Amino acid sequence: MRSVDVLVIGAGQAGLSAAYHLQRREFVPITRASVADRTFVVLDSEDGPGGAWQHRWASLKMATVNGIYELPGFPVPPADPEASSRDVLPAYFGDYEQRFALDVQRPVRVRAVRRATSADGADADSPLIVETDSGTWSAGHVINATGTWTRPHWPHYPGMQSFRGRQLHVRDYVSAEEFAGKRVVIVGAGISATQLLEEISRVADTLWVTRTEPEWKDGLATPTIVEALARAEERVREGLPPQSIVRVTGMIRTPWTERADERGVLVRHPMFTRIEEHGVRMPDGSFEPADVILWATGFRAELKHLAPLRLRTQHGGIRVANGRSLDEPRLFVIGYGPSQSTIGANRAGRDAVISILANPAPTEVSALPA
Incomplete structure (x- = not known):
């Protein structure tokens, strides 16, 4: 079993943002770490960089793609508005990984995240155990950034x-x-x-x-955006499934x-x-x-690998505040709820790292500050 201080699941916008901010605060990729270093690793299930962007339809051009927001520390390079987003953006993500030497490990599929157990049961002070198709890790903290693309939502209708x-x-x-x-x-x-x-x-x-x-609206005023994000934050804090921001705005x-x-x-x-x-x-x-x-009915968060933690509420969501699980404080769930947008994912990656440093080993489950 390999050990790491922070394990990031997913190398989309949120995962790469988290990795960038970990490195800025002197965490070192496990592949290049010495004994005294604080370490991190990013595991990604895809064969190459780009997250969901590499799977978008070819006709989704840079001129029409919605909500592009650059990764922290490296602007999106100028691109032909008629270029396909699935060509431009995966290349940008790949350049980003190399520029900051994030050493993303792929393809690695996470099968389960669980608590370490002892003779007395689950140990709240031990690292989390992350089981993958290429081995097992123990991690002081897990930042889950698996997005939604792999879980399309199909409503059920008669017939x-x-x-x-x-x-x-x-x-x-x-x-x-x-x-x-x-x-x-x-x-x-x-x-x-x-x-x-x-x-x-x-x-x-x-x-x-x-x-x-x-x-229909001609644009979104700042108060409308703030209200939508606040409502999304409240839903996930209560353990309700995230809703589309469009429902509010x-x-x-x-x-x-x-x-x-x-x-x-x-x-x-x-x-x-x-x-x-x-x-x-x-x-x-x-x-x-x-x-x-x-x-065209949207997506749901891909969280089935977190099932062993038993975090689902009776409403079907996971209780999260400021990106951190309220029922398993060693776990961060980012790109979820109010941080689903690209700009929200960037901030969530940064905030998760800040929270780990400020409160690295919370001992009181379900009692984190708002």
Whole structure:
């Protein structure tokens, strides 16, 4: 078993931010450490750098990608607005890892995080045990930054299994051309839904459905953002599952929604009540034919490897305050809840490191300061 002071799971935005701030505060990658050094390691399940960006659809250009925020200490280099984000951003992440010599270990898949046990049961003063497909680690602290891309959310609707067309999640979207000439039902009220609506509607007949009517806004004022983040923070503190920030802020008008509106395709319809063999049944009883149903219905946090810690509340979330688990203070869960955005992930990585240094070995579970 290898031992390390801080183990970071995931090398996306949040994980790399945490690694950067660990190194700034004189933690050393385990591969280059001497006996007296404080150490860290970053484990990443991907074959290469870039996190979820390397899996985005090719038509997601730098000009239309939403919410790019540079990693700490190294700006995103200038890029052609028409360049694909899945080409530019993984390369940027790779350059970042090399520039700061973060020594990310990959591909390493974490199977479980558990408490060390003794004859008397779980030991609150011992390191956490991290089991992977390439060995086991003991870690004084674990910073979980696994994101959401690997866990797409598929809502359940009656009749899903009877549909004879194609159903896919936005995670598996490749390009609009594969839907040319077809009838495509697009489900969801987020940014991906409207981006793909604008794109697919150029080559196919589209029907856009959402559970609620979007609340359109021309921009977000600072008080609105602050309120949304505060509500997200309160939810995760109480152990409720994180919600999309869009639910609080409303939908922002963007260049792609304006283009869709000008072409008359930005028309929201109420959510269908069931799926049938060749289409969907609407709330008024009418039938809409469909060849494809595209679920742009978001993602959930990938946390199944934390199950041995038994942190899930009856509501389905994990109690977290300022990125730190309230029920296992040796664990930080970042890129979760209010820190899901790229700028939030950067701050969460920094704050986790500061918290480790300020309070490295909390002894009173569930009693951390707000």
